[in-house]
Amino acid sequence: MTEKTIFELSRPNRKGIRFPAPDVPLAELPKDFLRENLPLPEVPENEVVRHFTNISQLNYSVDNGFYPLGSCTMKYNPKINEETARLPGFAHIHPLQPVETVQGALGLMYETQQWLGEISGFDAVSLQPAAGAHGELTGVLIIRAYHESRGDTKRTKMLVPDSAHGTNPASSAMSGLEIVQLASDKQGNIDLKALEAECDDTLAGIMITNPNTLGLFDENIVEACQLVHDHGGLVYGDGANMNALLGVYRPAETGIDVMHFNLHKTFSTPHGGGGPGSGPVGVTKELAEFLPSPVVAMTSEGDEQNPAFYDLLVPEKSIGRVKSFHGHFGIVVRAFTYMICLGKNGLLGVSTHAVLNANYIQARVKDVYHIPYERLCMHEFVTEAKWEDAPGIRALDISKRLIDFGFHPPTNYFPLIVHEALMIEPTETETMETLDAFADALLQIADEAKNNPDILHNAPTNAPFGRFDEVKAAKDLILRTQLPENYGS
Amino acid sequence: MYTPHTQADRDAMLKVIGVNELEDLFQCLPEKGKFPNLELPDGISEMEALDELQFISSVNETPQELVSFLGAGAYNHYIPAAVDSILRRSEFYTAYTPYQPEIAQGTLQAIFEYQSLISALTGMDVSNASHYDGATAVAEAVNMAYHNFRGKRRKIVLSNAVNPQYRETIQTYMKGMNLEFVGEDLDPEAGPDDLIELIDENTALVLVQYPDFFGRIFDLTKLSEAAHAQKALFSVHINPIALGLLKPPSEFDADIVTGEGQPLGIPMSFGGPYLGLFATKKQYVRKMAGRVAGETVDTHGNRGYVLTLSTREQHIRREQATSNICTNQGLIALASTVYLTLLGKSGLKELAELNYHKAHYAADRISTVPGFIVNPVQPFFNEFVVHCPAPAEEVNEHLLSRDILGGYDLGLVYPSQKYELLVAVTEMNPRSEIDYMVEVLEEEYHD
Numbered sequence: 001m002t003e004k005t006i007f008e009l010s011r012p013n014r015k016g017i018r019f020p021a022p023d024v025p026l027a028e029l030p031k032d033f034l035r036e037n038l039p040l041p042e043v044p045e046n047e048v049v050r051h052f053t054n055i056s057q058l059n060y061s062v063d064n065g066f067y068p069l070g071s072c073t074m075k076y077n078p079k080i081n082e083e084t085a086r087l088p089g090f091a092h093i094h095p096l097q098p099v100e101t102v103q104g105a106l107g108l109m110y111e112t113q114q115w116l117g118e119i120s121g122f123d124a125v126s127l128q129p130a131a132g133a134h135g136e137l138t139g140v141l142i143i144r145a146y147h148e149s150r151g152d153t154k155r156t157k158m159l160v161p162d163s164a165h166g167t168n169p170a171s172s173a174m175s176g177l178e179i180v181q182l183a184s185d186k187q188g189n190i191d192l193k194a195l196e197a198e199c200d201d202t203l204a205g206i207m208i209t210n211p212n213t214l215g216l217f218d219e220n221i222v223e224a225c226q227l228v229h230d231h232g233g234l235v236y237g238d239g240a241n242m243n244a245l246l247g248v249y250r251p252a253e254t255g256i257d258v259m260h261f262n263l264h265k266t267f268s269t270p271h272g273g274g275g276p277g278s279g280p281v282g283v284t285k286e287l288a289e290f291l292p293s294p295v296v297a298m299t300s301e302g303d304e305q306n307p308a309f310y311d312l313l314v315p316e317k318s319i320g321r322v323k324s325f326h327g328h329f330g331i332v333v334r335a336f337t338y339m340i341c342l343g344k345n346g347l348l349g350v351s352t353h354a355v356l357n358a359n360y361i362q363a364r365v366k367d368v369y370h371i372p373y374e375r376l377c378m379h380e381f382v383t384e385a386k387w388e389d390a391p392g393i394r395a396l397d398i399s400k401r402l403i404d405f406g407f408h409p410p411t412n413y414f415p416l417i418v419h420e421a422l423m424i425e426p427t428e429t430e431t432m433e434t435l436d437a438f439a440d441a442l443l444q445i446a447d448e449a450k451n452n453p454d455i456l457h458n459a460p461t462n463a464p465f466g467r468f469d470e471v472k473a474a475k476d477l478i479l480r481t482q483l484p485e486n487y488g489s
Numbered sequence: 490m491y492t493p494h495t496q497a498d499r500d501a502m503l504k505v506i507g508v509n510e511l512e513d514l515f516q517c518l519p520e521k522g523k524f525p526n527l528e529l530p531d532g533i534s535e536m537e538a539l540d541e542l543q544f545i546s547s548v549n550e551t552p553q554e555l556v557s558f559l560g561a562g563a564y565n566h567y568i569p570a571a572v573d574s575i576l577r578r579s580e581f582y583t584a585y586t587p588y589q590p591e592i593a594q595g596t597l598q599a600i601f602e603y604q605s606l607i608s609a610l611t612g613m614d615v616s617n618a619s620h621y622d623g624a625t626a627v628a629e630a631v632n633m634a635y636h637n638f639r640g641k642r643r644k645i646v647l648s649n650a651v652n653p654q655y656r657e658t659i660q661t662y663m664k665g666m667n668l669e670f671v672g673e674d675l676d677p678e679a680g681p682d683d684l685i686e687l688i689d690e691n692t693a694l695v696l697v698q699y700p701d702f703f704g705r706i707f708d709l710t711k712l713s714e715a716a717h718a719q720k721a722l723f724s725v726h727i728n729p730i731a732l733g734l735l736k737p738p739s740e741f742d743a744d745i746v747t748g749e750g751q752p753l754g755i756p757m758s759f760g761g762p763y764l765g766l767f768a769t770k771k772q773y774v775r776k777m778a779g780r781v782a783g784e785t786v787d788t789h790g791n792r793g794y795v796l797t798l799s800t801r802e803q804h805i806r807r808e809q810a811t812s813n814i815c816t817n818q819g820l821i822a823l824a825s826t827v828y829l830t831l832l833g834k835s836g837l838k839e840l841a842e843l844n845y846h847k848a849h850y851a852a853d854r855i856s857t858v859p860g861f862i863v864n865p866v867q868p869f870f871n872e873f874v875v876h877c878p879a880p881a882e883e884v885n886e887h888l889l890s891r892d893i894l895g896g897y898d899l900g901l902v903y904p905s906q907k908y909e910l911l912v913a914v915t916e917m918n919p920r921s922e923i924d925y926m927v928e929v930l931e932e933e934y935h936d
Contacts (some may be wrong), residue, residue, distance in 0.1 A: 002792045003594075004769040006602050006830045016831035017569050019839050023920040024762040027849035029842070030868040033706050039609045040834040049571050052599070052823075056580040059595035063579035069588075076491055077583050080535045085758075086573075089546025094559045096897060098889060101555070104548030105759045130621035130761070131816035133803070141664060146620070160808075170813035174632070176665015179808040220838030248515060253522040264816065268491070269496035270579075273596035274618070274780065276762035282741075292661070324562055324624040324654045324749070325760025335742030337542060343532030346490050348524075352511045353492040359514055365812050367504055370616035376514055397497050409589055423643035429491050432498045460680070464789035473557050473785035473797040477774065479615045488890045 003055050006048070007481040010041035016048050022202040038049035039487045058464045059273070060408050066434050070359075070380045070411035070423025071165070071213060071241045075354075080341070081268065081334035090333050095325035099311050105329065106310035109296040112336045113280075116261055119347065120239075121252030122282030125292040132240055134322060135170035135260025135279030136207070141319045142258055142283065142290045143205045143234045144175055149290075149317055155232070159206040161190055163214060163415040168207040168238060177204055184417060188212060188373035189220040192227065199231035209238040210254065211378035213415040213423070215358065217244075220309055233421055234258065234287075242266040243427070244355055244379035247348030258283045263328075267335035278331035289316040294326060308325025353428035354379040357435055360425055364439035368446045372418050380416050380425035390449035393456055395420040400467065403460035405441040490532060516834075540838045552894070557853075560913025560915045561702070561897035562652050562762065563621065566730070566840075567916055573752040582820050590795045591787070596819065597794035600782040603826040610732050610829070610837075611746040612739025613768035617779035619818040620765025623726065623749025624658035627651070627696065629767060629778045629812060630724045631659050633698055634694035636811065637776055642693035646684050646716075649673045650701035651726060652795055653902040668693075677903050681707045685715040692721040699725050699738060703899075704848075704872030704913065706731075709741040709915045715726045717742065729753050729766065729825075731870045733832075754828030755805060755821055764821045775801060778812030814853045830865045840916060844871035848914040850916030851923045855912070858930045872913040874899065881910040891929045 061067070067074035085091065093102055113125040129135035142159065147155040151291035158172040161182045179199055185191040206228050210218045215392045218224070225235045237251050237259030243266045245251065251259050263269045264277035271277075283291060294312035295380070312326065327371070342350065355378050362371065362381045369383040385395040399409030399422070411423040426435060448455050460466065495503075495537025499511065508514060515523065518882040533541075552565050559565075576582060580595055585592030587600075607616035620626040631645055647656060647670050650909045656673065671687045675869040681697050688695060700706050711726065716723040724745035725738035730752045738746045750764030751757070769777050775798065783797035803810040832840060850873040853861040877884045888895035900907030914923065 004599060005598070006826075007605060013835075014833075015835060016571075016833055017836045019567075019836070019843055021562070021914060022843055022846050024846050024850035024923070027846050027853075029845065030706060031733070032708065033868065034841070035732065035734060035736050035838075038733065038834050040606065040837060041830055042833045042835065043830055045569075045571055045831060048827065049574065050832075052575045052827055053578065055595040055598045056575070056578040057915070058593075058598070059580040059584045060589070060592035061580045062583035067585070067731045069585055072585055074585060077490060077579075080538060080575070082582075084539065084542040084546075087543060087546040088551055088553060088754075091756040091758050092551040092553060092565070093549050094552065094557060094565065094757050094894070095563050096559055096561055096870045097894060098551070098885075101550040101889075101894075102759065104545040107548070108545050110798070116530055122526075130625065131814075133813040133815045134621060134625075137662075137813055141661065144665065144689045165815075166802075166807045166810070167805040167813050167815050169808035170806070170810040173808040173810075173812050174665075176667075186710040193694070216925055217515075219517055222519060247524065247527055249518055249523055250525055253525075254519070270582045270820070271585045271816075272582050272597070272818075273584045273593075273823065274819030275816040276621075276818045276821055277816040278762075292747070293644060295931045319664070321624070321654060321657040322661055323658055323761075324622050324652075324763065328757070328761040329759040333542070337538055338887065340541065341490055341535060341538045341842070344527050344529040346528070346532040347527070349492050352514070356494070356499065356502055356506075356511060363506045376508075376517065385504055387930055403589065403592055408592065410903070411588075412880065429493070431493045432502060460591050465591045465594060465791060465793050468590045468690075468787050468793055469785045470795050470797065473783040473795045476784070477771075478784035479797075480602075480608045481782055483603070483609070 004369060005481050006041045006043060009043050009047055009051060012042060014042040014044050016045045016198050017213050029413050039483055045469045057078040063446060066430060067405055067408040068410050068424045068426045068439055069408060070425040071240060073425060075268055075427035076429035077268055078338060081337045084332040085330045085335045103310055106296050108336055109332060110298055110310050112332050113296060115282055115339050116282060117422045118257060119246060120282050121250030123285040123289035124291060125280055125282045126295050127280045127332055128292045128322050129260060129279035129281055130323055130328055131275060132260055132262045132279045133167040133171055136167055137174055137218050138281050138322050139258040139260055140172050140177065142287055145290045145317065146234060146287060147204060153203050155204040155303050157202045158204050161486060162417050163212050164207060164209055165213065165238060165240060186397055188214040188216045189218045191425035192220050192223055193259060195224055195227055199227060203231050203233040205234040205236055207236040207238060209241060211241045211244050214373050214378040214382050215380035216373060216375060217378055221254045229255065241379065244351055246351040248351045252284065258287055263331050263335040263477055268338045269334040274381045276328055276331060278328040290319055291315045293318040294321045348404045357426040357428060361424060361435055361439050365442050368443055380423060380424045382421050384418055387449060389450055390453060392453055393449040395422050397456040398422060401445050401456045402441060403458040404462040405439060407438055417427055441448055500932055555892050555894050556894045556925060557894040558912045558914060559894045561911055562654060562749060563757050564913060565757060565915055565917045566752050568754050568756065569831050571831055572824050576820060576824055576825045581823060587796060590793065594793055597782050599635050599823050599826055601794045602824045603822045604782060605764055606826060606829045607768055611768045612737030613746050614771035616768040616775050617777055619822040620767050620779060621818060622761065622763040624655040626747035626765030626767045627655045627726055628659045628662035630695060630747050631663055633776050633778065634722045634810060638693050642691050642841060644669045644671060644689045644692045646672045646692055648681065648696040648697040649675055649677060650703055651696060651698045652702045677906060681709055683713040684712060688715050688719050688721060690719055692719055694722045694724055695716060696724045699727055700731055700870040700927050704869040705873050706735065706868040706870060713741045730841055730844060733837035734845060740859050750825045752778055753825035755824050762821050764818050764825055776811060778819060843916045847918060848873060851914045854923060854927045858927060858934055859936045860934055871915060872911060875910045875912055877910055880907050884910060888929060893926050893929060
């Protein structure tokens with residue numbers, strides 16, 4: 001099944017593109033700086049297109065089938081969003097154009113800030129961060145800046161629950177804070193006693209994911225936020241699981257002070273095989289002046305004769321820039337298209353049906369698959385793939401076997417507090433028939449695990465490739481095509 | 490609209506779950522604040538949404554309606570049709586990060602080829618699978634240098650001819666690390682060799698841009714030697730199109746090469762999503778942030794690729810990770826992969842030369858207008874500084890009144906440079922556009 005690499009497809013003097021001949025006199029080239037060797041492949045256009053088309057077909061994607069990858073919200077990506085983002089008036093504008101020539105783009109960004117604020121309850125939103133982890137870094141830097149602005153410099157401790165995404169502690173560490181891990185209680189909620197023990201005058205804040213990574217709405221969230229506030233700390237909300245809360249509950253109401261959204265999860269923008277994402281950050285009124293620069297403001301409301309006017313502003317105590325220009329505008333256009341198509345009721349429908357679908361699968365499999373924290377779940381749930389009568393079976397085996405049934409596996413081995421975790425997030429865009437087929441497969445695999453375990457160990461057998469040797473990859477470290485010495489010269 | 494459930498489905502599903510109503514699924518949420526009445530409009534059809542977005546986009550003025558010489562970090566280049574044709578394959582764009590390699594070889598091979606192309610272009614040993622953009626790639630270079638010396642070296646020599654937005658981003662990223670930045674207060678006219686005396690045994694990194702923010706090309710040999718003499722790391726930020734023509738930074742013995750990948754087939758899209766290039770020497774691969782794909786074999790002995798070295802990353806190492814980065818720019822990296830493959834060895838060189846010739850023609854022509862001066866000896870690529878007889882802001886206003894985006898007003902970020910205009914010329918500017926700008930300048934600024 002192996003496809004050649006583009007370098008292997010190359011033949012000297014083939015061309016994939018032609019540019020216009022120069023229409024200006026030729027200038028003298030800078031002799032001292034000229035490159036002698038450019039070892040790039042030489043492939044004609046049709047071979048390039050075939051190559052990438054062929055390798056694309058080795059992928060499983062949402063458009064191929066069910067992709068219940070927990071914590072990733074692999075919902076259907078509406079095609080209209082791809083069209084709107086490519087409209088020439090969006091795709092071809094330069095980020096440094098004078099603001100009067102880009103009022104449409106700025107207005108769209110402003111509206112998106114307003115929608116996200118209304119959905120989440122936050123007073124101000126910045127669209128700058130490029131992805132979820134980038135939003136976390138931004139949020140944590142805002143928390144730091146807030147304490148520093150008050151001269152409260154000893155607040156260096158950030159609490160992170162043991163169920164948190166790995167990006168949470170990594171983002172806090174990057175911003176120079178000290179991480180203290182917090183245990184969860186028996187119901188999978190924040191352990192209030194453990195939290196109280198850490199509440200002192202060095203507390204910068206806490207990073208909370210709600211619903212948490214077990215797919216559960218944290219029943220202690222309001223008390224936890226209150227406790228942190230009482231001790232002078234701030235609460236960061238990881239908005240990765242916002243798909244459960246649209247129109248259902250506004251995170252700001254629970255006491256969260258700053259939160260990122262994942263437009264590439266909740267708001268249907270495609271994951272792109274690992275990005276680009278977009279991680280806007282929402283904050284309370286008290287934190288608005290710390291947002292990264294720039295934010296879009298409406299500087300004149302407009303009337304019947306004149307349209308509203310929008311500008312890019314730097315908040316007063318801004319933490320500064322977190323990237324070039326104004327965020328992932330192309331992704332924002334997609335998310336905005338999605339939101340206006342759905343509207344108020346459609347957004348509520350997203351979350352209620354995401355929760356319905358997750359609970360349905362959970363209900364269908366829970367007699368066979370152990371649910372460590374068995375409650376009604378939110379938009380996802382976590383099961384433990386462990387049976388006494390199938391001792392050699394691991395979550396990985398079940399995942400690989402699901403591939404044979406034509407499904408993408410759930411997230412495995414996360415959250416870390418559940419051994420052999422399988423984290424299942426169906427999303428709202430799946431039909432009952434798909435969910436039933438998936439549940440049936442899970443049940444059949446549980447049966448095979450006990451009666452025919454080899455079929456799991458050898459899986460997948462119905463995929464383009466078998467299991468890969470990951471140890472060899474890390475040992476050999478071949479990270480690029482190996483070229484013959486004189487290639488390209 | 491995108492939920493397929495019928496009432497019959499809902500009823501059947503709720504029955505299996507054991508509750509009566511959808512609302513019952515939310516019984517553990519606090520009553521106060523549950524199901525808020527959001528002040529948002531009702532949903533609309535796809536047809537209406539397209540209409541609305543078409544209207545909003547039409548309010549913007551694009552370089553198709555304006556003549557544009559604006560660069561300063563984002564460039565208007567031609568994007569071959571085949572690039573978007575591949576990006577629209579939903580096997581690529583609707584897949585997640587390739588955590589299940591058996592069914593993700595498309596994405597993984599594309600990442601591996603991306604790494605191969607970026608390594609080849611920059612002359613470096615290894616590339617990661619991308620950062621968010623040029624600014625964050627540069628910030629990660631500083632972060633890597635800081636950790637390379639385990640926080641013991643705290644000085645960063647930072648040229649002020651590095652894009653000011655990148656320098657701001659570095660400051661934001663590194664706020665908690667208590668670093669000392671030197672070099673930014675030099676005269677903007679200073680070249681790389683003026684940084685040499687700032688390097689000492691406490692220096693972790695020397696960071697420059699090539700061509701620099703003002704479009705200039707300098708020999709970086711001496712600066713690199715001076716950095717290495719103090720055992721500091723040397724990092725060069727590049728424009729990838731320029732490397733079709735110019736020596737790669739490996740020839741200056743760079744330890745890290747970063748770049749803004751936007752010129753490689755990625756629309757300007759009002760500033761993003763773009764592409765952060767990051768490449769380094771093999772000896773630093775374990776200190777590099779971000780995902781990496783490596784070659785291996787499957788159980789049948791077939792060659793394939795997996796994400797590797799993940800013990801550096803946040804999902805394994807948590808607060809000890811080299812960076813917090815998770816989602817990167819997957820699809821945008823794919824765009825640059827297709828682009829670089831299409832252009833290939835001869836196409837990238839041809840394009841770089843075309844940019845070079847057009848920019849030099851423009852510089853020559855603009856220099857003929859009274860009061861407009863371009864440094865006649867300093868080598869540059871496709872962007873150059875024009876000293877104007879009036880503040881650049883005024884020149885730009887005048888040009889805009891004639892539908893020209895003149896360039897970037899350097900006074901916006903360099904207070905001493907209010908009369909300097911940064912002009913970018915690419916293959917998208919036919920000679921007639923250059924002549925038109927010169928004509929408009931001549932009308933206003935004649936003797």
